[in-house]
Amino acid sequence: MKVAASLYKENSFVEGKNKENLILDQAHLVLGFGSRDLISNPNSFEAIKNIFPKAEILLCSSSGEIYDNEVIDNTISITALSFSTTKIKTTEVDIHDFSSSFEAGSSLIKTFPQEDLKLVFVLSDGGKVNGSELVKGMNHTKKESVLITGGLAGDSAKFEKTYVGLNKVPEIGKIIAVGLYGSQLEVSHGSLGGWESFGLERTVTKATDNVLFEIDGKNALDLYKTYLGKYADELPGSALLFPLSIKLNESEDPIVRTILSIDEKNQSMTFAGDIPLGSKVRFMKANFDRLIDAASDAASTCLKMNTSNPKLAILISCVGRKLILSNRTEEEIEAVSEIFGDKTLLTGFYSYGEISPLKPMANCELHNQTMTITCLNEID
Numbered sequence: 001m002k003v004a005a006s007l008y009k010e011n012s013f014v015e016g017k018n019k020e021n022l023i024l025d026q027a028h029l030v031l032g033f034g035s036r037d038l039i040s041n042p043n044s045f046e047a048i049k050n051i052f053p054k055a056e057i058l059l060c061s062s063s064g065e066i067y068d069n070e071v072i073d074n075t076i077s078i079t080a081l082s083f084s085t086t087k088i089k090t091t092e093v094d095i096h097d098f099s100s101s102f103e104a105g106s107s108l109i110k111t112f113p114q115e116d117l118k119l120v121f122v123l124s125d126g127g128k129v130n131g132s133e134l135v136k137g138m139n140h141t142k143k144e145s146v147l148i149t150g151g152l153a154g155d156s157a158k159f160e161k162t163y164v165g166l167n168k169v170p171e172i173g174k175i176i177a178v179g180l181y182g183s184q185l186e187v188s189h190g191s192l193g194g195w196e197s198f199g200l201e202r203t204v205t206k207a208t209d210n211v212l213f214e215i216d217g218k219n220a221l222d223l224y225k226t227y228l229g230k231y232a233d234e235l236p237g238s239a240l241l242f243p244l245s246i247k248l249n250e251s252e253d254p255i256v257r258t259i260l261s262i263d264e265k266n267q268s269m270t271f272a273g274d275i276p277l278g279s280k281v282r283f284m285k286a287n288f289d290r291l292i293d294a295a296s297d298a299a300s301t302c303l304k305m306n307t308s309n310p311k312l313a314i315l316i317s318c319v320g321r322k323l324i325l326s327n328r329t330e331e332e333i334e335a336v337s338e339i340f341g342d343k344t345l346l347t348g349f350y351s352y353g354e355i356s357p358l359k360p361m362a363n364c365e366l367h368n369q370t371m372t373i374t375c376l377n378e379i380d
Contacts, residue, residue: 001083001378003312003345006051007067008034008076011043013051017068017345027052027080029088029178031314032059033066033349034076036155039170040163044076052080056090058178059170060123061163062349063154063319064329069337069346071322071330073156079312079347084378086182089113092166095173101130104175105137112179114143119187121314121374122150124175126162126352131366132210132274134175135355139363148364149189149374150177151316152353157323159260162352184378188310190301191356191372193256194294195284197245199227202282207275213268215281221267227283236262240320243369244271247280253358256284258320258368272353272368286324295332295371299339302375305360310375313340315348317371322350332371344375 004018004027018024030052038044039061048057065077091111098104112120120142124134131152138148153162163170180187206214214220225232228242239259247254258272275281295317302310315336322329337346355364356372 001081001086001311001376004080005068005345005347006078006080008044008047008078009074011047013047022080022082024051024080025053027055027082029081030055030057030078031347032057032076032078033062033347034059035074036061036161036163038074038076042169045165045169048078055080056088056178057167058090058123058176059165060153060349061155061170062351063156064322064350066315066333066346066348069330069333071333077347077349079345081312084184086180086185086378088181089179090166090177092174092176095125095128095175101133102137104129105134106141108175108177109138109141114146116181116183117143117146117179118182118185119180120146120148120177122148122175122177122355123164124150124152125164125173126152126154128173129175130209131272131353135364135366145361147187147189147357147361148355149372150355151349151351151372154319154349154351157319186306186377186379188302188305188375189356189373190298191354191358191367191370192294192298193370194287194291195243195245195256195369196287196290197282197284199283201280204275204277204279204281207277210271210274211268212271212275219267221262221269224269224283240323241286243284243320245282245284246275248276255358255365255367256369258318273366288325288328291321291325292328292332292335296335296339298371298373299336302373303339306375306377307379308377309340309343310377311344312376313344313346314374315346315371316351316354317348318354318369319350319352320369321371336373
């Protein structure tokens with residue numbers, strides 16, 4: 001397995017990293033993460049296709065691109081891979097062809113033969129697709145031993161429209177994936193938020209999909225404002241600083257849910273993922289140092305699952321973390337880089353939702369405000 005990286009900016013390739021002398025026109029797989037306007041420009045796709053004519057090309061819009069240990073905006077971060085023995089298969093579905101995101105997720109996984117399948121890496125529209133239901137559909141269909149990771153496309157902090165494309169100019173509403181097969185392929189993953197929980201654990205008593213109305217029989221929005229104190233006057237912007245910890249069942253670790261909006265008229269809160277009735281929740285707050293430490297710990301989790309340092313680490317982190325960390329954002333990427341060392345190439349993007357298991361090789365979950373890492377390597 002060989003990997004190389006390129007950076008595309010202002011309609012041209014401006015930088016490249018190719019220590020292993022990967023022959024670019026022989027690459028098998030290309031991943032590209034970029035700004036909405038650049039990734040959806042036909043000229044961008046043609047330029048990438050000309051450099052990598054034989055590759056399966058997966059592209060998605062982002063809220064910030066990760067290029068090695070840098071975080072950049074208004075570019076396309078491109079990673080090319082060639083494999084010795086690993087086989088790949090790609091697929092695409094359109095959310096508009098299905099009655100639900102659950103059905104779309106299930107249909108996506110059904111296109112992959114399950115024999116020898118190690119990893120399905122998924123990139124989904126971040127606005128039209130219900131990420132929670134997508135994940136449920138994929139888990140419902142997949143073989144138990146198959147790892148699923150990926151993320152929801154971003155659109156900076158605009159939250160207007162996102163683009164995803166497989167072997168063509170990216171479009172709205174697409175869900176794409178690549179399946180990787182082979183006994184020599186080594187995959188690993190890690191995900192951690194780093195948020196601090198505070199207050200009592202409470203029970204969701206009224207909710208519909210991703211809209212929360214009541215906790216412990218009390219108005220959820222009023223309760224939330226009480227906990228926010230002085231920050232309540234800054235809603236909805238301040239909600240990024242105070243996400244929700246949610247336990248889907250007693251046996252699982254909690255996951256993080258971002259608040260997208262509040263509705264004063266209906267006294268409700270809308271989240272970037274479902275809030276099931278009866279689930280246990282706690283309020284959370286940001287601690288900058290712990291957010292960065294969590295990124296480092298996620299990388300350490302990957303290393304524990306590997307026999308050697310991976311060749312590639314795909315980092316998908318939440319736009320909320322980027323907005324909160326601000327000029328400290330690169331510190332979480334640098335923290336990951338320090339764990340892996342210079343033998344591992346980093347790529348990835350800031351997303352509208354992260355897909356990764358909570359525990360090693362378990363079913364995937366939809367995360368918000370979380371750093372997730374997927375690692376790839378071919379072993380002898």
